[in-house]
Amino acid sequence: MFADHAKIYIRSGKGGDGHVSFRRELYVAAGGPDGGDGGKGGDIIFEVEKGLNTLGDFRHQRKYLAxxxxxxxxxxxxxxxGEDLVVKVPEGTLIYDEASGRLIADMSGTNLRQVILPGGKGGVGNMHFATSTMQVPKYAKPGQPGRELxxxxxxxxxxxxxLIGFPSVGKSTLISAVSNARPKIAAYHxxxxxPxxxxxxxxxxxxxxxxxxxxLIEGAADGVGLGHDFLRHIERCKLLLHLVDISAAEGRDPLNDIAVINEELQKYSTALSEKPQILVGSKLDAADAEAASKVRAYAGAQGLRYLEISAVTHEGLDALLSCIEEELEKLPRETTVYEPDFVYESDANADLPFTVTREEDGVFAVEGPRIxxxxxxxNxxxxxxxxxxxxxxxxxxVLNKLHEAGIEEGDTVRMYGWYFDFYE
Ligand SMILES: Nc1nc2c(ncn2[C@@H]2O[C@H](COP(=O)(O)OP(=O)(O)OP(=O)(O)O)[C@@H](O)[C@H]2O)c(=O)[nH]1
Ligand SMILES: [Mg+2]
Known part of the structure; x- marks a missing residue:
């Protein structure tokens, strides 16, 4: 079974603790502090592996610990x-934080390797804490914890x-005729x-x-058909080839087919429905005169780029490929890469202070760099x-501090210009 979706748990390594010890040598009564530093925790790194094209491996292993x-x-x-852990993924993998739904990284374009969770820093040993006034420091710093998501x-x-279109319009036959792909072809939907x-x-x-x-079939964008899940695979495409069967072999109206497919795209997302399309009349070798002329007239009236092909006899394929090249020339070269919007509450932020004060009008003000x-x-x-x-x-x-300050249900909280009523 093809897997293009997976849920896993990742955790970076904890930093090693700093050590507390004192030099002990023969003839040296009380040596100075000599506790060493802890090692850094391993990172969780994601890396694109060429040739991988499914997320199937993640079915078997769900925990990834550095x-x-x-x-x-x-x-x-x-x-x-600690040892880093490198997680290999196919190009085009998006990594989301499950809790917030935010995008952590898009492993595509130039982003082929990224540290997703850095390991905790090691704590420093007591050897660093000797000063003129404190010559026997009995403390060291603990290592920072790892991070998990x-x-x-x-x-x-x-x-x-x-390629988009109804089932059995000849999409797989076309890709087999013009590329190195060899998907299964058969006369059933x-x-x-x-993908x-x-x-x-x-x-x-x-x-x-x-x-x-x-x-795709009608209702696919509502999750009724099979197609819905797969529409995301054409989200990054620059150009869509919309295949419509002009052989009328299945007794449908080709103009209705075109409308239904476009509706599916629209329901899925505006971005998808606005992608440039080339309309392709397929099965030219078996064309039904009426169906074919209907589609031709429609394309003419709409001003669409329209070509007819037979993926079986190869008629029209060269013209189609030239047309695709020409259209691609007009479009941006770069792959669509999605902008991450996830922010890990960094350790630096966690150390930043904040205050909770009850103001004269009864409003609880929460302020400070952390906030x-x-x-x-x-957002x-x-x-x-x-x-x-x-x-x-x-x-x-913050919640604890608010309670300590005596907050009750319905009281007002202010965070800079932002006010809300407190309810738990
Ligand atoms: N006569 C004729 N038959 C074709 C042509 N292209 C495809 N077919 C036939 O149409 C049937 C469906 O072809 P596929 O390529 O599997 O269609 P598909 O669009 O990939 O179908 P799904 O994967 O089910 O969505 C097969 O029996 C093909 O042999 C063509 O150009 N001419
Ligand atoms: Mg197919």
Missing amino acids: GDGEPGSRRKKHGKN NVILELKVIADVG FTTLT VLGVVDRGDGNGFVMADIPG EKMLGYT LDSEKGFDFFQRFLKDSG
Whole structure:
């Protein structure tokens, strides 16, 4: 079974603790502090592996833990760093934080390797704490904890051109005729069950990548058909080839087919429905005169780019490929890469202070750099942003402080210019 979706747990390594010890040598009564530093925790790193094209491996392993740093030891010995863990994913994998739904990284384009969770820093040993007034420091710093997240991996393949259309219109036959892809072809609906990528070689190092996805049917965008899940695989395509069967073999009206497919795209997203399309009349060798002339007239009236092909006899294929190349020339070269919007509450922020004060008018004011930072990267108007905010109040200790200050249900809280009524 093809997997383009997975949920896993990742955790970076804890930093090793700093060590407390004192030099002990023969004839030296009380030596100075010599406790070494702890090692750094291992990172969780994601890396694109060429040739991988599903997330199937994540079905078998769901926990990914980097190594912990070792503690420091006597004689200023530094603890060993924890081992990094490199998670291999196919190009085009998006990594989301499960809790907030925010995008952590898009493993595509130039982003082929990224540290997703850095390991905790090692704590420094007591050898660093000797001063003129404190010659026997009995403390060292503990290592920083690792970080953990439940993440959702989602594959959105990288292709220039996407094939769309009803089942059995000949999408797979076309990709087989023009590229190195060899998907299954058969006379029943939903023969193709997983996206297939093919490289179309145009010589002299030119070419493009084509994606064949399962056929769409009415209702697919509502999750009724098979197609819905697969529409995301054409989201990054620059150009869509919309295949319509002009053989009328299945007794449908081709103009209705075109409208239904366009509606599916529209229901899925405006971005998808606005992608440039080339309309392709398929099965030219078996064309029904009436159906074909209807589509021709429609394309003419709408001013669409329209070509007719037979993927079986290869008639019209060269013209189609030239047309695709020409259209691609007009479009931006770069792959669509999605902008991450996830922010890990960094350790630096966690150390920043905040205060809770009850003002004269009874409003509880929460202020300080910690709060300012959080408000800076949180969109409180969105549902996800608000969920994050609520967790922040709890995790950061703001909630406890509010209780200590005597807050009750219905009281007003102010965070800079932002007011809300307090309810738990
Ligand atoms: N006569 C004729 N038959 C074709 C042509 N292209 C495809 N077919 C036939 O149409 C049937 C469906 O072809 P596929 O390529 O599997 O269609 P598909 O669009 O990939 O279908 P799904 O994967 O089910 O969505 C097969 O029996 C093909 O042999 C063509 O150009 N001419
Ligand atoms: Mg197919």
